[in-house]
Amino acid sequence: MRPQDLITLAIRNLLRRKTRTVLTVLGVVIGTASIVIMMSLGLGMSRSMVELYKSFGSLTTVTVYSYGSEDSTKELTDETIAGFGRIPHVTGTSPVLNVDVQAKCGSAEGYLQLYGVTQDYLKQIELGSGTLPKPDQPELELIFGNMASRMFYKTNASGRFRADDTEEVTIDPVTDTIFYTFPEGSQTGSGSGNAAGSQQGKANAKKYMLQTVGMVKGSAEEYNEFSWGVYCDIDSLKTFLKKIYKKNLVPYPKTNKKGKPLSYYVYNEAYVFVDDMENVSAVQTRINDMGFQANSNMQWLEQSQQTMGMVQAVLGGIGAVSLLVAAIGIVNTMMMSIYERTREIGIMKVLGCDMNDIRNLFLVESGAIGFIGGAVGLALSWAVSFAINRLATGAGQAIIGMPSSDGISYIPMWLAGFAIVFAIAIGTIAGYIPAKRAMSLSPLAAIRNE
Amino acid sequence: MPDEKVPVIMVRDLKKIYKIGVNRVHALDGISFDVYKGEFLAIVGTSGSGKSTCLNMLAGLEHPTSGTISILGKRIDKMNEHELVGFRRKHVGFIFQSYNLIASMNAEENVAMPLVFRGTPKDQRVAAAHKYMKLIGILDQAKHMPGQMSGGQQQRVGIARALVIDPDIIFADEPTGNLDSGTTAEVLALMRKIVTEQHKTLIMVTHDSSIAAAADRQIRIVDGRITEIIEAGRHSDEDK
Numbered sequence A: 001m002r003p004q005d006l007i008t009l010a011i012r013n014l015l016r017r018k019t020r021t022v023l024t025v026l027g028v029v030i031g032t033a034s035i036v037i038m039m040s041l042g043l044g045m046s047r048s049m050v051e052l053y054k055s056f057g058s059l060t061t062v063t064v065y066s067y068g069s070e071d072s073t074k075e076l077t078d079e080t081i082a083g084f085g086r087i088p089h090v091t092g093t094s095p096v097l098n099v100d101v102q103a104k105c106g107s108a109e110g111y112l113q114l115y116g117v118t119q120d121y122l123k124q125i126e127l128g129s130g131t132l133p134k135p136d137q138p139e140l141e142l143i144f145g146n147m148a149s150r151m152f153y154k155t156n157a158s159g160r161f162r163a164d165d166t167e168e169v170t171i172d173p174v175t176d177t178i179f180y181t182f183p184e185g186s187q188t189g190s191g192s193g194n195a196a197g198s199q200q201g202k203a204n205a206k207k208y209m210l211q212t213v214g215m216v217k218g219s220a221e222e223y224n225e226f227s228w229g230v231y232c233d234i235d236s237l238k239t240f241l242k243k244i245y246k247k248n249l250v251p252y253p254k255t256n257k258k259g260k261p262l263s264y265y266v267y268n269e270a271y272v273f274v275d276d277m278e279n280v281s282a283v284q285t286r287i288n289d290m291g292f293q294a295n296s297n298m299q300w301l302e303q304s305q306q307t308m309g310m311v312q313a314v315l316g317g318i319g320a321v322s323l324l325v326a327a328i329g330i331v332n333t334m335m336m337s338i339y340e341r342t343r344e345i346g347i348m349k350v351l352g353c354d355m356n357d358i359r360n361l362f363l364v365e366s367g368a369i370g371f372i373g374g375a376v377g378l379a380l381s382w383a384v385s386f387a388i389n390r391l392a393t394g395a396g397q398a399i400i401g402m403p404s405s406d407g408i409s410y411i412p413m414w415l416a417g418f419a420i421v422f423a424i425a426i427g428t429i430a431g432y433i434p435a436k437r438a439m440s441l442s443p444l445a446a447i448r449n450e
Numbered sequence B: 001m002p003d004e005k006v007p008v009i010m011v012r013d014l015k016k017i018y019k020i021g022v023n024r025v026h027a028l029d030g031i032s033f034d035v036y037k038g039e040f041l042a043i044v045g046t047s048g049s050g051k052s053t054c055l056n057m058l059a060g061l062e063h064p065t066s067g068t069i070s071i072l073g074k075r076i077d078k079m080n081e082h083e084l085v086g087f088r089r090k091h092v093g094f095i096f097q098s099y100n101l102i103a104s105m106n107a108e109e110n111v112a113m114p115l116v117f118r119g120t121p122k123d124q125r126v127a128a129a130h131k132y133m134k135l136i137g138i139l140d141q142a143k144h145m146p147g148q149m150s151g152g153q154q155q156r157v158g159i160a161r162a163l164v165i166d167p168d169i170i171f172a173d174e175p176t177g178n179l180d181s182g183t184t185a186e187v188l189a190l191m192r193k194i195v196t197e198q199h200k201t202l203i204m205v206t207h208d209s210s211i212a213a214a215a216d217r218q219i220r221i222v223d224g225r226i227t228e229i230i231e232a233g234r235h236s237d238e239d240k
């Protein structure tokens, strides 16, 4: 039999028993739709989760910490950080040279965190306006976090916070002139760097006017990992700080056993950038093995994803049950159809219809039930998914607090394709036993006279 | 005379035993005969004598218990079901007592159906169906459904369907069994026409001696054995 004749005949047979075909197809529609919708919820949730984690910070970044290590080889120095750069899949590294600064703009003032980072790091910042600071400049150029200007508050003449003033402070760091005061720092050789010590020296500390060359993308309400900080090139910052702190290098230097400040930089934190999300945990493990404490958002995401995977499996399983019921429906329909068509199948065999063609005819019929059910089920899923997203955008954001701008139900193309293929497969598998039975029916049934 | 006869079917010592519980029914108890090319052969006998059993085995619908059947030089009794279906598709037309048309297909589609099984393209199928429906005289009913046709008309569709693959042999089991006498005569005339004009070999099973008399030769079966072979006196030289 030619394939087109086989398909035509199969479709005619299905149309002959319209009601039953429609009911069987309906079973597949419901089965497919429940699998797809359940999975779309799981996928939508995990997509929202990835977005959420992304908003906490890059998923390809590993953060390395080292607070007060006794062992000097476990200190985060330029040397050890360069060592991280040699780990496979690492695309860049950056230590964080962190200074608390006081900023003044007109009658407003605020305390800001100034981060000196490498160009590798700066490249990751999405700018809303302006440019990135150039590397190793004599003058400091700053990138302002999009929320950092909210750190400013109005002060009265005595420099105290005016509690009665509810007026919003609006500062544009790029155009407004801002003066920065750096911490006084610990005295050379005097040991402990006490933050309190800097307080009284502040009044007569020198003010520096620094240029803001760029703004982090986003409004003052849109949070991202760079929102609150002020960033600059680390080498420029080192040069700048040397002018203030001379041999100390930094405001509060670590000291050696003799109480002398170290002649090299020791950082508390460093970032390691990885080429792909896949490789993050491997890199993180390597750094841990080197004796450092390392964290990544990916690590948390992976844990959440494992949980989410289980949720998805459960949701998919619930959907699968209804498709299983649909499959039983197909078997039942095909069996009934065979009993009704026993004589017809016999006639076909007497007239020389190949046994494989008879089997294929039944497989095509049940496969077509699967295909139509799958296609309609998918269309239904899209409609339901659309409705869910419509209803849930407001509620979802309020309850889960997730950035669910793309909706909690998500049907990617692969899921759509999978649904159709799966429905056809279910139909064909369900039709297999009936088809085999039809194939082996005796042609004598056709000869017998009733 | 013997030289011009070419046997298309050779049956030797054919037996069929049905086991029903502990009982054994000898439906066919060792029959042997030849069927010649272009011959109209009737197998005649009372009900339960084994005629249908014989025909079904010739058509490869049932396996013999023992004995051999050769058709066109091929051993039917040794073929498996796949081969038998293929053999029928190539060489055999079949006419049923109860017509056995597919109710959901019109006359033309019913006639063309065996060609679908052969993988013939649609335009060729329709052309062949029309050719044989014209020959049988039912071309005007091409689009009628079986349910809209009389028994005689349905059987004509059945005959056209048997002819459409241009078979070597046509089997017919009680083809007039469901027809009135007038229609029976018409159908018999058609079958005669097939044999003489289309040069087909036709084997017909009937319980009615008067219908069997329309054939060139009759084989009479009683209780699974051949008791008599009657050559019709179409040319005056008959009898012993």
Ligand SMILES: Nc1ncnc2c1ncn2[C@@H]1O[C@H](COP(=O)(O)OP(=O)(O)O)[C@@H](O)[C@H]1O
Pocket: B018, B019, B020, B025, B026, B027, B045, B046, B047, B048, B049, B050, B051, B052, B053, B054
């Ligand atoms: N499938 C079967 N099972 C058991 N007995 C059968 C079967 N088919 C036929 N018979 C028996 O074989 C004998 C011959 O049957 P059949 O060939 O149908 O007779 P006819 O066609 O001459 O009326 C009968 O006695 C019948 O009961």
Ligand SMILES: [Mg+2]
Pocket: B051, B052, B053
């Ligand atoms: Mg019979």
